[in-house]
Amino acid sequence: MDAIVENLALPQPDFEVAWNTIKVDAGVKERLVAQSLLSLQLRQHYSFEAMPMHGLIVLSGPPGTGKTTLARGLANEVGKAVGKARYIQLDAHGLGSSSLGKSQKEVSKIFQQTIPEFAVLGPTIVLLDEVETLAADRQRMSLEANPIDAHRATDAALAGIDLLCRKHRNTLLIATTNYPKAVDRALLSRADWIEDIGPPNAEARKEIILDTLALLAKKWPKVEGLKSHVAAYIHASEGMDGRRLRKAIAAAAAISIETAKDLNKLRPEHVIETLKRAASQPDIQENAA
Secondary structure, rough: OOEEEEEEOOOOHHHHHHHHOOOOOOOOOHHHHHHHHHHHHHHHOOOOOOOOOOEEEEEEEOOOOOOHHHHHHHHHHHHHHHHOEEEEEEEEHHHHHOOOOOOHHHHHHHHHHHHHHHHHOEEEEEEEEEEEHHHHHOOOOOOOOHHHHHHHHHHHHHHHHHHHHOOOOOOOEEEEOOOOHEEEEHHHHHOOEEOOOOOOHHHHHHHHHHHHHHHHOOOOOHHHHHHHHHHHHHOOOOOOOHEEEHHHHHHHHOOOHHHHHHHOOOHHHHHHHHHHHHHHOOOHHHOOO
C-alpha cells in the first residue's frame, strides 16, 4: 500500500476550497465534471464492447497550471454528484523499482487487487499523478534505465485499466501529466477525455490576481487599494502559469526589506516590476526539455 499516498472519503471540504481557487478558462470545470459523470453513467448501462469507455480522464499541461489540484477538486465534485465516493491518490514513483520484475508486480497488484477492494464497497476515484512515470512511452524508453521492467510496468498498467473498466464500472481514473509526449500512446488512446490545461488567459489571471490580493489584504488592509491597477498586472503577467503568478504577487513585497516587514507599504509599481521580472524568467519546462 506504499503507493497510496491518500485514502479519503469524498466529499472533502478542503478539496472544494482548492477547486474554487483554481482559475481556468470558462467551461473547463463543467466539461470535466460532465465528462466524468457521463463516463460513469454509460458504463453502468452498456458493455465495454458496445460503448468502449475506460473511465479515464487525462489532464495535460505544463507544470504550475494546477492540474493536480484540479484533479482532486474534480474527484470531489464527482463524489458530491454520486452521493459519496472513495478517493485514492497513487504515487507513481512509489511503484517503480530497480529490481527486475518488481514494478510490474506492484502495478498489477494496485489495479487487480487494491483498487478493486475499494471498488466493491462503492464508487472509487483514483488519481494517477504524473502518469508518465507509471506508463512511460515504450517506444521512447532509455536503455540507461531498466527498459524491460519499465516496459512490463506499462503493460501492467494498461492491462489493469482494461480490467477495471470491464469488471469495476464504478471506478474513475483521473491522470495528470506534465509531459504528454512521455506517456505511452496506448494509455492516451484509452482516455475518455483529454483536457489540455494551459496557462490562464487574461480573465483567469485577473481572478488569480484579485484573489491573491484579497488574501493579503486580510492581514494588511492597504493592499486592497492595489486592486485598482489590476489591468496593468494582467498585462505584465502575460504567459505566466497560475502558480508562478500567485508567487509573484506575493514576492512583490520582497522589493525591499521595508515592504517585506509591512505589506501595507506595497505599491502598484512594485507589483508591476515584480510581475515583469517573473514573466521574463526562462520557462522551467523548456529548460527541462
